[in-house]
Amino acid sequence: MRMCQAFAQLGNEVELHAPTGDLSDVDPFDLYGVERVFTLVRHRRANLRVLGAVDYTRRVVAHIRSGHRPDLLYARELYPLPLLGSLRIPYIFESHWRPKNVLWEQLEGYIYRRSEFARVIFISHRLQQLYLDLFPFLPREKAVVAHDAADPTDPTSEREAGPMRVGYVGSFSQGYGVERIAKLAERLPLIDFHVVGGTPAEVARMQQRQSRVNLHFHGFVPHGNLGPLYERMDVCLAPYQASTPHIDWISPMKLFEYMARGKPTVASDFPVIREVLEDGVTGLLVAPDDLEAWVEALTSLADPQLRHRLGSAARERLEREFTWRRRAERVLHGVT
Numbered sequence: 001m002r003m004c005q006a007f008a009q010l011g012n013e014v015e016l017h018a019p020t021g022d023l024s025d026v027d028p029f030d031l032y033g034v035e036r037v038f039t040l041v042r043h044r045r046a047n048l049r050v051l052g053a054v055d056y057t058r059r060v061v062a063h064i065r066s067g068h069r070p071d072l073l074y075a076r077e078l079y080p081l082p083l084l085g086s087l088r089i090p091y092i093f094e095s096h097w098r099p100k101n102v103l104w105e106q107l108e109g110y111i112y113r114r115s116e117f118a119r120v121i122f123i124s125h126r127l128q129q130l131y132l133d134l135f136p137f138l139p140r141e142k143a144v145v146a147h148d149a150a151d152p153t154d155p156t157s158e159r160e161a162g163p164m165r166v167g168y169v170g171s172f173s174q175g176y177g178v179e180r181i182a183k184l185a186e187r188l189p190l191i192d193f194h195v196v197g198g199t200p201a202e203v204a205r206m207q208q209r210q211s212r213v214n215l216h217f218h219g220f221v222p223h224g225n226l227g228p229l230y231e232r233m234d235v236c237l238a239p240y241q242a243s244t245p246h247i248d249w250i251s252p253m254k255l256f257e258y259m260a261r262g263k264p265t266v267a268s269d270f271p272v273i274r275e276v277l278e279d280g281v282t283g284l285l286v287a288p289d290d291l292e293a294w295v296e297a298l299t300s301l302a303d304p305q306l307r308h309r310l311g312s313a314a315r316e317r318l319e320r321e322f323t324w325r326r327r328a329e330r331v332l333h334g335v336t
Contacts, residue, residue, distance in 0.1 A: 001032040002149070006328035014038035015070070017060045019045035033224030053079055072335065078104070081111045092331065094121040097246055098130055105134070112138055118335050121146050123251035126272050130249060147276060148251040149327040150260035152319055155231050164302055165192045167233035169226065170254050172198040177239025178206065180294065185215040187295050196221050196229055230261045235301050238267035241288050248272065259318040264310035266297045282314040
């Protein structure tokens with residue numbers, strides 16, 4: 001949604017195809033706080049794994065074939081591209097993970113060899129290098145890195161009085177570090193911890209195991225409604241663990257959201273995180289499994305001057321490199 005908004009703001013006519021999904025009764029523009037500057041076309045997708053993907057692809061392809069011919073296709077779904085090849089339309093593929101199996105790898109190799117292939121976008125340098133090793137024929141100039149992004153947001157209210165507030169926004173899945181936050185709340189009783197995300201069942205389980213008065217669970221909050229919660233946070237966390245899926249190459253959206261709001265971030269020290277945050281300059285990076293290092297980092301951020309320096313530097317870097325508009329410009333440069 002954000003990328004389509006950015007493409008449209010650059011002067012392009014944009015049509016986004018997406019499945020109806022579980023939130024078919026929710027307006028996606030309101031959900032994500034996105035301007036209505038592009039067209040959203042939704043297709044039914046049966047929950048049948050491969051057959052569902054094939055049926056969804058057929059619907060997308062049929063719609064594109066029957067309507068206004070686009071000048072460029074931009075895909076995060078791999079399957080439609082071979083079926084659309086007969087239209088002879090240039091295409092860009094955006095990859096967020098390595099090929100899942102041999103069939104996927106062969107299919108990607110096929111689309112990279114076609115004359116319509118314009119470029120492939122990677123969300124990290126680590127993922128780009130993995131692909132260049134996997135597909136040695138892939139021209140480096142067509143293998144473009146474009147990390148995820150966010151748009152700067154100015155605070156609308158003054159900081160409330162009270163203890164330092166540390167926040168986390170994201171998944172409760174294995175490896176994302178919610179359990180680490182619970183341990184930090186136990187070790188640092190004078191700091192308030194706020195956790196945003198999780199299903200009702202996941203939140204209920206955590207609340208049953210963790211009843212500390214300084215640990216607050218807010219549950220899932222639509223992206224467009226996160227602003228007030230972010231404003232209440234003094235520090236943000238990205239406590240990824242070694243068991244986090246795809247930690248070798250992910251581009252965590254939460255890092256850019258934190259930076260966009262000028263929040264100092266304490267994050268796990270993985271090479272892919274260092275592509276975005278510089279330790280001691282735009283955030284604090286600590287060993288993911290060293291609880292004492294996390295305690296020490298958060299204790300140091302009781303200093304408001306340090307929080308301001310790190311948060312301001314993070315926001316400045318985001319404005320230079322990681323806004324949605326800059327990402328859209330990087331993706332389309334030389335293609336349109």
